[in-house]
Amino acid sequence: MRTAPGRTVANEVVLACLVLLCSLAPLPLLPPAHPVPGVLVGVWAALLVPARRRYPAFAVLGCIPVLAGENVWATAVVPWVVWSAARRIPSARRAWTAVAASATGAVLLSVIAQARSGLPTLPYVLTGAAVAALFVVLPALSGRVLGRRRPLRRLLQERNAYLEQARFLTDEAARMEERARIAGEMHDLLGHRIGLIAVHAGALQLAAERQAPPLAPQAELLHTTAGTAMDELRGILGVLRHRSAEDVGDRGTREALSALVEDSRSAGVDVALNWNAGELTEPDPRIRQAVHRVTREGLTNALKHAPGAPVRVMFQDDGDSVVVTVANDAPPTPRSPGEGSRSGLVGLQERVRLLGGALQAGHRPEGGFVLSARMPSRPNVQPEYATSPMRLSEGAGSRPPLSTEVLTWPRLLGGGCAALLVLLPTIGGIVALLIMAVLQ
Template sequence: MAESWAAMRTAPRRTVIAESLLCALTASFGLVPLLLVRPDRPALAVLEALWATLLVAARRDRPVAAVLGVSPLLVGHNIWTLAAVALVVLSATRRVAPTRRAWQVVGTACVAVAPLTVVQVIPRWEDLPVELAGNAVSVVLLLLLPALAGTLLGRRRLLVNLLRERNSYLEQARSLSASTARLAERNRIAGEMHDLLGHRLSLISVHAGALELAAARQAPPLSGQAELLRTTAGTAMEELREILGVLRHADLADESGSDRGTREDIAALVAESRRAGGVIELDWSVPDSAVVGGRTRQAIHRVVREGLTNVLKHASGAPTRVEVRSAGGGTEVSVTNGVPRTEGRSQGGTHSGLAGLQERISLLGGAFEAGAAPNGGFRVAAWLPSQEQQEEGVHAYAGTAVTPPTDALRPVSGATGQGGQGRQAGQGGSRSPLSDEILTWPRVLGAGCASVLVILPTVGYLMFLLLTASLR
């Protein structure tokens, strides 16, 4: 009961309203007709109506118990609750997996109808054959056929989920193909600019330096203009190198704010996560005098933001520590969380955010690490070289505190999920396209059409029973 109440509190508001209205409608449909047509046993009929309402409410969280609980309604005195029997069986069998188990539960409910019928007709044994025949028809039309339709719809739901997953894979593949094509075109443009403009600017800079020396000896008044020409050529060369870096790699300046990655910015991220329910501690030990480039600050912002987002999504309530400090001549940033304090299972993810961080950090010449922590939590850490090291092309890891193992810098798509509860990339992220023999539109649509055809006799039988009861 406590689990059902907790599931109701976490369910979407639309679902709660719909379920409440359905339960109210079931209770009204089972009780209101009793005021117009008095049954032989009114108290028992009222209890059956309330029992049917309880089964309708429990069919989502307790499908097995709901199917087993419809047996007394099939032999009961309140004929208006039979509509709820078909609804409960149809909805509950969709949620019982595998299909063999669903049919085992339905078979148990069918077998239970026989002794209940015998108990019901003990005072009048002469009616036993008629009662058994009538209840057998009800079992077939109100239990077996809805169960068949429910299992068909349950298989259809699995096929639809697989079809959506395959569509997601194809969308990601198309996006990656488009990104590869854009990157190839940008590399071609960068190569053309380097070959054409780079050579010319280098010549201008060399000749401007020679002109400056000659002007200093022969025409001192012109030495200032010659120096301006040389410095301008050098500045143009530096700006060209920056543009070429942007063209050759992903755009590292997608967050253009100049205050990204500062102490105030990281403190604001931590405060925002705390307001969202996180237990987060910030340790910033980078000296204020340290020179941190714009790209490094943006990378710091991205690492902290991605780490805190993953903590809130997959390990909500876990104690978390954010560290930003100087290490190995560069900057080390890490987000480490412990085991969540509340029970809850992470649904995993596609690891696309971690993969993006891996690419961003590698383009800056740093090192990236993401994986399970020894205490059962999760750790995301990165080491970013200084601006001088980036200009010198340093690609080796120089940190001392973050010591990734040999396989830590493999593609992040294979990393373990938050808190050790995530799924592998083949389970929670992209997987190979499934076979066309499994995922076909006729199979997906056919299951829904077949379930509708199967349930039509049940609908006709219910209409006949209810119409007969109304005319009495």
């Protein structure tokens, strides 16, 4: 009891008490010919319950006096004790030796007891053999069948875990190969073009400073924007190739949002920033990255679809959630609806949703457009690019891992059915024994 877990000790105590109650409670109603031996047999049967775990072979042999005794209520417990003890004996030879000794001893002890009474021996020999077969041999056979099922199930579980891990690694390798291919395509196509734009923008800036000074700020903005786009492209390529989170840096801070607002002002947008919180350095870097993306997307949409309209960027952090809103008024001159694909808003909505937030975008009743995102300051989700054996890819053709019980169910069902069929005669014998005891 000192080495066993507390839950196991409690279960065994409860089972032993139940066996003791079932063995002794009917005795006052149906008293046997010898009450004292009947009580002792009931107590002995209760003691066999905890013994079957630590000393299973001894528990099988200990069923001999219970089978030969007059307490039929305790005899009804013998099949369960033998069934539970036989499956715990590691050696098959030792198990069947104990079963044979128990069955033989029960028959001999019963014959000796009846021989002293002067009754015929042969009928009791046959009856004792039948009882031993039903209450000892068949339960032991059922227990051994189920005992052999345990290592098979453990082996199948280990094999299933190994195959699932191998499948996960294969999916990861395929996904990394595809991401590397996409990164290579982006580098070859976009990198070259953006690099050319940056070079020509730099040349245009130098020419504007010499020949058209009023256009120099716009040329400088074009050069700076091209350089920023090149840096962001490198960051995206790093994410694709190395499967690591993008380096957020100071994005999402007040200075970063002020820089975005200042760039929009340089492009001729009437934009104002309303900051309603302290410095955004404590929240999760993914939240700061999302704030930066939402603000940039809102300013880009306002510049593209509502040129000349005032824009307001509002940021609020109440400690638990972060809200960033970009709202613009109606443009001074009516414009036809844009031909945009809304892919930017779709990407933002997915990013915000992964962080446990919500994104709202739509036209305002008084005219204009509003883009607002509310996100928790501490998202309770895995990072976007994090990988784990429990979170397999859903887009690479893989499926969630099958349950181990599903894979081993055919074998478990076969073993369970065989064990149940073996126990059917034993169950019938117990029912018949109890009915005979009640009728007598």
